[in-house]
Amino acid sequence: MQTYKSVEQLVVNAQKNDYKALEELVKKVQRKVYTTLLYLNKSEDNISDMTQEALIKMVKSLSSLKSPKAFNSWLNHIVMNIFYDSIRKKQHKPEMYSIEDDDRFHQIPDKFGLPIDKAIYSEADKKIQKEILNLPEHFRVVIIMRELQGLSYEEIANATNTNLNTVKSRIARAREKLQISLKNYI
Amino acid sequence: MNCEQIKKLLYFYIYDELNNPELDEYISLHLEECDECYEFYEDLIDEIQENKNIESISAYIDNELSSKDSIQVKKNIISNKNFREEFEKLSEVSSLIKNFFSKQEYNVKNDYSKLIFRKLDLAEKVYGKSLFPEIVAIFVVIFIGLFIATVAIFGI
Missing domain, CATH: 1.10.10.10 (Winged helix-like DNA-binding domain superfamily/Winged helix DNA-binding domain)
Incomplete structure (x- = not known):
């Protein structure tokens, strides 16, 4: 079985319709996406749904990513948009505990x-x-x-x-x- | 303008952000005459300098300074005890938070891959075509064959 080392390499292969690379990429980043949303989100809801939404957007638009080196920053952009959307939906204002x-x-x-x-x-x-x-x-x-x-x-x-x-x-x-x-x- | 009003403007005065030469001149004159405001001004400068040092140390930890600034911070860490202590504290807190997040990430056991590939209709491409319908069909054909053979042989 082929093993991939870096996220960047996975992105390059996934963009060439290597679906095993795409699967490995999703598995590799999902924990970070989940943890990021968990700590960004203060409403304690829907972390699993938001993670899935981010991963689906990532898979759908991966072909439009021009520079695989910018993948982390690009993925972060997707995650942040989902986070801010969730805030807007709940009309939730930033708060301090x-x-x-x-x-x-x-x-x-x-x-x-x-x-x-x-x-x-x-x-x-x-x-x-x-x-x-x-x-x-x-x-x-x-x-x-x-x-x-x-x-x-x-x-x-x-x-x-x-x-x-x-x-x-x-x-x-x-x-x-x-x-x-x-x-x-x- | 009273002293409280002047104090509120001092931060902008220090950073030359008043955008009002007359007000700038007024505050300069006031600082020459008023000991209380001048003391407040000096404390504010010290505080701003201290904050700038902390920002430089923090950016140095992240390797986000220009090489010139990085060398300067390195020199300060070596020669200045307070600077060195601040560097050690900020480095430790950075490692502590980084390690904490790594542990949190590692402990996430949820796997969304199958679910999202199914939602995107990509499951077949990712996991290959499922052989389940074919296997069921083979069993059905064998069963029917056996049934017909049984009927033919035993004439039931």
């Missing part, structure tokens, strides 16, 4: 239907998860794009319709906030 909002964290594995054994959540992981979710939306978005998706500042600036200085400042502020709230775990 208070640091004391303990309940929210404990709801996540159940309400999101995460197929994760609760036992794997260490105290440190619980605290990290809570503090990421407590970040104001514009900080949370850049941290997800940088630390989860590994996008460059330029790609983040394009995706968030801001400039490089704003991205630089937001990432630094977000890290500073997390560093203060997680100082016992660093």
Whole structure:
């Protein structure tokens, strides 16, 4: 069986109608798409539906992607559009959760239907998860794009319709906030 | 203009974003005369400088600085204890969050591939044609054949 190493190679092959490469590509990116939407979305609903929607859009429009190197940034664009659409649909305004909002964290594995054994959540992981979710939306978005998706500042600036200085400042502020709230775990 | 109003404008004054030369001049004169506002102005400059340092360190961690700025930050990390401590803290928090997200990603067990290929009518292309109908047809033919043979042989 042929094995593929990089996402870029999978994209190139999938664009040539190699359906095994397409299947492997979907399997390879679906976890990241799911996790991204899970941490972007604060309404706790429809993560599975949104993930499927993103993957379907990805498969449908893959042939229109001109540069396979830009795949991650392109996929992120699809995911972000789905996220912002979901906000618009719910007429949901960005909100901040208070640091004391303990309940929210404990709801996540159940309400999101995460197929994760609760036992794997260490105290440190619980605290990290809570503090990421407590970040104001514009900080949370850049941290997800940088630390989860590994996008460059330029790609983040394009995706968030801001400039490089704003991205630089937001990432630094977000890290500073997390560093203060997680100082016992660093 | 009173001191509180002046203080609110100082950030824009420092960044030369007032776009009003008269107001700019007015604030300059006020700062020369008012100790309280001048102290506030100096604190604000320190705060802005500190924020700029943190931004540079954070961008340095991400390899997002120009080579010139990157060399400068590297020099500061080596020579300045506060700078070095800030670099270590931000590096650690970045690794902590990165590792956390990796674990979260790894723990997602849902597989949507079959579902979405079915929805897109691509299942046959991805997984190959299903042989199930053919297998059923073969069994049906064999069964009918056996039935006819049984009837023919035993004349039931």
